[in-house]
Amino acid sequence: MSSKKSKWKFFIFILSCGKIKCTLEESEKQGSFQKLCFSDISLSSSIEDLSISLVGSRLYTFTLEELREATHDFSWSNHIGEGGFGPVHKGFVDDKLRHGLKAQTVAVKQLDLDGFQGHREWLAEIIILGQLRHPHLVKLIGYCCEDEHRLLVYEYMARGSLENQLFRRYSAAMPWSTRMKIALGAAKGLAFLHEADKHVIYRDFKASNILLDSDYTAKLSDFGLAKDGLEGEDTRVTTRIMGTHGYAAPEYIMTGHLTTKSDVYSYGVVMLELLTGKRVVSNKSRCHGQRSLVEWARPLLRDQGKLQRIVDPRLEGQFPTKGAIKVAALTYKCLSQHPNPRPTMSDVVKILESLQDFDDEFIGPIVYVAVSETSH
Numbered sequence: 001m002s003s004k005k006s007k008w009k010f011f012i013f014i015l016s017c018g019k020i021k022c023t024l025e026e027s028e029k030q031g032s033f034q035k036l037c038f039s040d041i042s043l044s045s046s047i048e049d050l051s052i053s054l055v056g057s058r059l060y061t062f063t064l065e066e067l068r069e070a071t072h073d074f075s076w077s078n079h080i081g082e083g084g085f086g087p088v089h090k091g092f093v094d095d096k097l098r099h100g101l102k103a104q105t106v107a108v109k110q111l112d113l114d115g116f117q118g119h120r121e122w123l124a125e126i127i128i129l130g131q132l133r134h135p136h137l138v139k140l141i142g143y144c145c146e147d148e149h150r151l152l153v154y155e156y157m158a159r160g161s162l163e164n165q166l167f168r169r170y171s172a173a174m175p176w177s178t179r180m181k182i183a184l185g186a187a188k189g190l191a192f193l194h195e196a197d198k199h200v201i202y203r204d205f206k207a208s209n210i211l212l213d214s215d216y217t218a219k220l221s222d223f224g225l226a227k228d229g230l231e232g233e234d235t236r237v238t239t240r241i242m243g244t245h246g247y248a249a250p251e252y253i254m255t256g257h258l259t260t261k262s263d264v265y266s267y268g269v270v271m272l273e274l275l276t277g278k279r280v281v282s283n284k285s286r287c288h289g290q291r292s293l294v295e296w297a298r299p300l301l302r303d304q305g306k307l308q309r310i311v312d313p314r315l316e317g318q319f320p321t322k323g324a325i326k327v328a329a330l331t332y333k334c335l336s337q338h339p340n341p342r343p344t345m346s347d348v349v350k351i352l353e354s355l356q357d358f359d360d361e362f363i364g365p366i367v368y369v370a371v372s373e374t375s376h
C-alpha cells in the first residue's frame with residue numbers, strides 16, 4: 001500500500017460538476033463518438049464548449065450511492081490502496097446495477113477532496129481511457145460525478161501494482177521470467193500510446209502505475225498527467241513540470257520539453273528497478289541526499305563483468321546471463337541523458353519479445369558439498 005508521495009503536481013482549475021455533467025449528458029444525447037483532443041481540457045475557457053461524447057466508449061455512469069453499496073460503504077476491509085488521487089476500494093458490480101454490465105470485481109478510486117489532485121485528473125482519465133482500449137491499458141468501466149465527488153471505476157487487477165509486488169518484503173523474489181513478462185507488457189502499453197493517432201505521452205510511467213493481473217499481465221493506469229500531441233507530432237513544450245521524482249527525464253525537468261522519448265527514459269528507470277529489485281529513490285536516500293539508483297547503476301549497465309553487482313541479489317543468480325546482458329544494454333540506452341539515442345517503445349517491444357524465452361545458462365548459486373572421509 002503506498003502512502004501519498006512527494007510530487008510536483010499542481011492543478012489549474014476545478015470546475016463545477018454540474019457543468020461537466022451537463023456536457024456529458026448533452027453529448028451522450030447527440031449519440032456520436034467523436035475523438036477528443038485531450039489537450040483541450042487544459043484550457044479552462046473552452047471546457048464548456050467541449051463536445052465530449054462518451055457514447056462510443058461504453059462507459060457506465062454510477063451514482064455515489066451505487067458505488068457505496070458496491071464497496072460496502074467504502075469499508076476499511078475493502079480498502080486496497082491510496083495514491084495522489086485518493087483512496088481505492090475493491091467492490092463488486094453486476095447487471096442488477098446496469099443492464100448488460102458484466103458481473104465483476106472492480107476497483108473504485110475516489111477523489112480525496114482535501115488532496116492535491118482534482119477534476120482535471122479525473123476528466124483526463126475518462127477522456128483517455130474512454131477512447132483508448134488495449135490489452136495493456138487498465139480498463140475503465142465507468143465513473144461517478146456527483147456534487148464535488150469524483151470517482152472512477154476500473155477492472156480489478158488482482159495483484160495490485162508492480163511497486164507492491166516487486167518491493168514487498170518477506171516474500172519470495174519475483175522470478176526473472178515474470179519480470180520480463182511485466183517489462184514486455186508495459187512496453188506494449190506505452191508503444192500503443194505513442195503510436196495512437198494523437199501520440200499520447202504518458203508522463204507518469206512508474207512502478208506504482210503498472211498494475212498486474214492474476215497472471216502478471218501488466219496494464220498501465222493513471223492518465224491524469226498524460227498529454228496528447230497534435231497529429232503527427234510527438235513533442236510538446238510545457239511550462240508545468242509534472243511527474244514523479246526519480247522517473248522524469250533530465251531534459252524534461254530542465255527545459256519542460258516533453259516527447260515520447262521522455263516516457264522512454266521513465267521506462268528505463270522501471271527496467272532498472274526490475275533488474276536491481278531496488279527503488280529508484282528510497283525514502284532513506286532522499287533524506288540523506290544519497291545518489292539515485294540511476295546515477296549508481298547506469299555506468300555498471302555497460303560493463304558485463306559488473307552486471308552481477310547490480311542484478312537483484314534476491315534472484316540468487318537465477319537469471320539467463322545473455323538475456324540479462326541484453327536487458328542491461330537496453331536499459332542503458334533508455335536511460336541516455338539525451339533523448340535521441342533512446343530507442344522508441346516499439347524497438348523496446350521487439351527486443352524484449354526476442355528475449356522472452358531466452359534459454360541460456362543460469363548463474364545459479366554455487367553449492368559446495370562437503371564430502372566426509374567415510375563417504376564414497
Ligand SMILES: Nc1ncnc2c1ncn2[C@@H]1O[C@H](COP(=O)(O)OP(=O)(O)OP(=O)(O)O)[C@@H](O)[C@H]1O
Binds near residue numbers: 083084138157221222
Ligand atoms: N484497478 C486496480 N485494481 C487493483 N488495485 C488497484 C487498481 N487501481 C489502483 N489499485 C491499488 O491502489 C493503489 C493506489 O493506486 P493509485 O494509482 O491511486 O496511486 P499510486 O499509483 O500508488 O500513486 P500515484 O498517485 O502517484 O499514481 C495501487 O498501488 C494499487 O495497489
Ligand SMILES: [Mg+2]
Binds near residue numbers: 221
Ligand atoms: Mg497510480
